[in-house]
Amino acid sequence: MSKTSQQNTTTDASGVSVIHAQAHSSGLQQVPQLVPVSPGGGGKAVPPSKQGKKNSFVDRNSDEYRQRRERNNMAVKKSRLKSKQKAQDTLQRVNQLKEENERLEAKIKLLTKELSVLKDLFLEHAHNFADNVQPVGTETTTTNPENSGQ
Numbered sequence: 001m002s003k004t005s006q007q008n009t010t011t012d013a014s015g016v017s018v019i020h021a022q023a024h025s026s027g028l029q030q031v032p033q034l035v036p037v038s039p040g041g042g043g044k045a046v047p048p049s050k051q052g053k054k055n056s057f058v059d060r061n062s063d064e065y066r067q068r069r070e071r072n073n074m075a076v077k078k079s080r081l082k083s084k085q086k087a088q089d090t091l092q093r094v095n096q097l098k099e100e101n102e103r104l105e106a107k108i109k110l111l112t113k114e115l116s117v118l119k120d121l122f123l124e125h126a127h128n129f130a131d132n133v134q135p136v137g138t139e140t141t142t143t144n145p146e147n148s149g150q
Contacts (some may be wrong), residue, residue: 058065
């Protein structure tokens with residue numbers, strides 16, 4: 001079986017060559033390949049929205065241009081205000097967290113002192129209790145005055 005292929009190259013308006021290859025006797029379809037026409041090869045792909053704008057001349061005195069600039073200026077102002085507001089919100093949140101952290105650290109100090117006092121009271125009480133309790137297994141005989149006469 002001999003495999004022969006035929007290639008047709010066409011160039012569209014955006015300057016991209018499309019190679020259509022057809023393989024004979026293989027029964028397989030091939031996908032067209034996009035190849036840049038520029039001699040340097042491998043240039044950046046241009047999105048369809050910017051293809052027509054690249055070569056068109058824009059009159060800076062036209063109403064359309066002024067409207068675009070106005071919309072762009074408004075969008076830039078809005079974006080900058082949003083960014084500034086976000087920075088202010090972040091700074092406010094940082095200050096809130098710092099204050100909360102200081103309150104919590106003060107509470108930790110207070111609770112640590114309280115724990116120390118309670119430990120000391122407990123140990124003092126436990127020591128006094130141990131002095132008053134007699135060890136188990138050593139019984140002392142006490143005379144009961146009520147039972148002694150019987």
